[in-house]
Amino acid sequence: MGTEQLWSQFFWLPNGTSYWFVLLIYLVCVYVFVIFPSYLFFSYLDRKLGADLQARVGPNRTGPIGFLQPLADVIKLLQKEGSSGAWPTNLVLLLIGGGALFTTVGLLPLGSLSPFVQVDTAVLLPLIAALVGAFSLVLAGFFGDTANQMIGGARFCAQSLSALLPAITTLLAVGIYVGGFRWSAFIEVQQGALFGWSIFSTPFHPLGFLVFTASGAMLFGSAPMDGWAVSPDLRGGILSVVSGRSLGLFRFFRFYGLWLWSLITVVVFLGAWKLPFGIREILAAESLFKTLLISELLIILMKTFSMMLIMSWISHVIPRLRVDQVTDTAWKILTPLALTTLIGITLWKGVQHW
Amino acid sequence: MSSEQDSPSYWVIGPYQSGLPGPIRFCLELDGELVVRCKVQTGFLHRGLEKACELHAWDSVIPYVDHVDPEAAIFPELAYCLCVEELTQSPAPARAQAGRILLCELSRISAHIANMARLADIVELRTIYHFLLRDREKILDLFELITGARFSLRFLRPGGLAFDVTDGFIERVLDTCDLIQARLKEYNDLFTFNHSLLKRTSFVGVLPQALAQAAGVTGPCARASGLAFDVRRSHPYSGYDAVDVTVPVGTGEFGALGDCHDRVLTRLREISASIDIIKEVSARVPGGPFRIGDGGKIESISSGEAYCRVESPRGLLGCYLASTGKDRPARIQFCPPSFTLLEVFLKMVGGNYLSDVLIILNSLDLCVSEVDR
Numbered sequence: 001m002g003t004e005q006l007w008s009q010f011f012w013l014p015n016g017t018s019y020w021f022v023l024l025i026y027l028v029c030v031y032v033f034v035i036f037p038s039y040l041f042f043s044y045l046d047r048k049l050g051a052d053l054q055a056r057v058g059p060n061r062t063g064p065i066g067f068l069q070p071l072a073d074v075i076k077l078l079q080k081e082g083s084s085g086a087w088p089t090n091l092v093l094l095l096i097g098g099g100a101l102f103t104t105v106g107l108l109p110l111g112s113l114s115p116f117v118q119v120d121t122a123v124l125l126p127l128i129a130a131l132v133g134a135f136s137l138v139l140a141g142f143f144g145d146t147a148n149q150m151i152g153g154a155r156f157c158a159q160s161l162s163a164l165l166p167a168i169t170t171l172l173a174v175g176i177y178v179g180g181f182r183w184s185a186f187i188e189v190q191q192g193a194l195f196g197w198s199i200f201s202t203p204f205h206p207l208g209f210l211v212f213t214a215s216g217a218m219l220f221g222s223a224p225m226d227g228w229a230v231s232p233d234l235r236g237g238i239l240s241v242v243s244g245r246s247l248g249l250f251r252f253f254r255f256y257g258l259w260l261w262s263l264i265t266v267v268v269f270l271g272a273w274k275l276p277f278g279i280r281e282i283l284a285a286e287s288l289f290k291t292l293l294i295s296e297l298l299i300i301l302m303k304t305f306s307m308m309l310i311m312s313w314i315s316h317v318i319p320r321l322r323v324d325q326v327t328d329t330a331w332k333i334l335t336p337l338a339l340t341t342l343i344g345i346t347l348w349k350g351v352q353h354w
Numbered sequence: 355m356s357s358e359q360d361s362p363s364y365w366v367i368g369p370y371q372s373g374l375p376g377p378i379r380f381c382l383e384l385d386g387e388l389v390v391r392c393k394v395q396t397g398f399l400h401r402g403l404e405k406a407c408e409l410h411a412w413d414s415v416i417p418y419v420d421h422v423d424p425e426a427a428i429f430p431e432l433a434y435c436l437c438v439e440e441l442t443q444s445p446a447p448a449r450a451q452a453g454r455i456l457l458c459e460l461s462r463i464s465a466h467i468a469n470m471a472r473l474a475d476i477v478e479l480r481t482i483y484h485f486l487l488r489d490r491e492k493i494l495d496l497f498e499l500i501t502g503a504r505f506s507l508r509f510l511r512p513g514g515l516a517f518d519v520t521d522g523f524i525e526r527v528l529d530t531c532d533l534i535q536a537r538l539k540e541y542n543d544l545f546t547f548n549h550s551l552l553k554r555t556s557f558v559g560v561l562p563q564a565l566a567q568a569a570g571v572t573g574p575c576a577r578a579s580g581l582a583f584d585v586r587r588s589h590p591y592s593g594y595d596a597v598d599v600t601v602p603v604g605t606g607e608f609g610a611l612g613d614c615h616d617r618v619l620t621r622l623r624e625i626s627a628s629i630d631i632i633k634e635v636s637a638r639v640p641g642g643p644f645r646i647g648d649g650g651k652i653e654s655i656s657s658g659e660a661y662c663r664v665e666s667p668r669g670l671l672g673c674y675l676a677s678t679g680k681d682r683p684a685r686i687q688f689c690p691p692s693f694t695l696l697e698v699f700l701k702m703v704g705g706n707y708l709s710d711v712l713i714i715l716n717s718l719d720l721c722v723s724e725v726d727r
Contacts, residue, residue: 317548
């Protein structure tokens, strides 16, 4: 049975439903049941973790144990108008940043039956989308008519450019090892058990994992490398004019960017959605495709959230870095390490096939 | 050709902005991200405080002098009370002096913790920020217990204290000191020796010893630059002559002598030294009266003038007081440490990154209400 028929069956659609309709339903479902709930869930986890670290209580009023607080925040922000002079910034952020978001959803690796669309450069496409997202922030900074947006834009530009080379080099190295950039190429070489993950394939993979994660955080300018949107010296930087519902959408985009990056990292290094103990084979043999899909989705989301929470944890105990320190780290530490990974993995692969 | 000549850009910090110690405006001229020069505008907090003091009776001045430095209000109170006592030639009894030392050292710890919390806020270290404020609350609780207020204490009186220390106060002070002593290790692990914080504060905002000496900088900033001057030791007042005061001095162990990190370290060590002083004084709080007389209104003070200085958390705080024999001061003037610190800040800040400006400003622990008055 092909992917299209399986999804058609999954959504209880009649046989022979057109490809585009199934794709449309798929995209809507990914948004409504995966990305948006992930955003709410992660916001809650992040705020609770931050509160625990800082000896506070955190959200505890809205819904049971404050679980609905992120949803309440979204609803509140959507009702608020943005500031009137901010339309160039908002336009750039929403059009380009949002555009980048929409392009990647069909390619998201969320289980063995997804992505709906298969392409040879699948791993690189979300990376490019991330770059477009970063570019939208730089443009938003330079489009703004205030000095704080300009300086914020310049800072973000320097930072994301410096993080680009190590990110792409590492991805190239792991792509060379598995022999392609399709999701399936990365999935096939990995197992569900811990030591079957790609990160343990060669001594250079853990290094590549660290470089890729760090450069992702730099590329998106997440805390503690968020000198482009600081309040003490830049009064908010690029985001100084973004408010109301634009801010709500912007937060969602930023979450999506980091989530996407963590998802790629999990697929490339941390065993993707592979279930251990041969569970996949058992479920497939029983034709329990829905159970299989949901288990795989839960596994990969759990890994992604864990990665994001670890990054958030680190950001809670590290002070904000100055932009020149971030770019220094990227050029002088991450880039040489990424090149070492590339050379090491290539030689390892060459020796294996001697 | 430097880009400065092509297009200098201007950047204004303040008057109301997160990370500033109070309402003050800095106009920076930037070359890219580097600060070329800095100008300051003050006066946003000017209240005519010294003139207001001259309109009130000798006792009623206390709530006004509190606002010279609201964060460590006990020090201007003490400076004023010492001046009045010098004019009336009636020093406070020993029990009052011990109480004053306890309150001063607790205030010093509180002010230093608040300064570190502001630094944590500027570098977005919210975790340690909350920890620091949580511990400072314990000290403010002690203030509330003895004085009824958390910030503007209004507790000292010419000739002693407003009230005697309550039962169990000393024990609670010692408990809090033990707690903070234990927490200092936590601060060090999370904050002081955090690698990233070292990168943000080492070699940044170096205050050379020569400049500190020439400008007359005192307090932790001068000590961090290697000048071991402390009024409590060089010109003891209010019973400090009987106390062993340790004066920590910066050594530049993680960067250059007198950089921002040295000032953070010096303040941390001063917290430790203050705890030692509190323990020493608590062990021998003498009995007897806690003030001279019944605390009634001072009708008049014979003509004369007095000048006293105390070691506030920011440095030497001087108070000049003149009397013409009336029921109120003829002239009262404070010589605050922050004024000098503001002057050296303007000299130091050139050549630093825009991101570091507020870190440097905070490390000097400038108090805007002292500057403006």
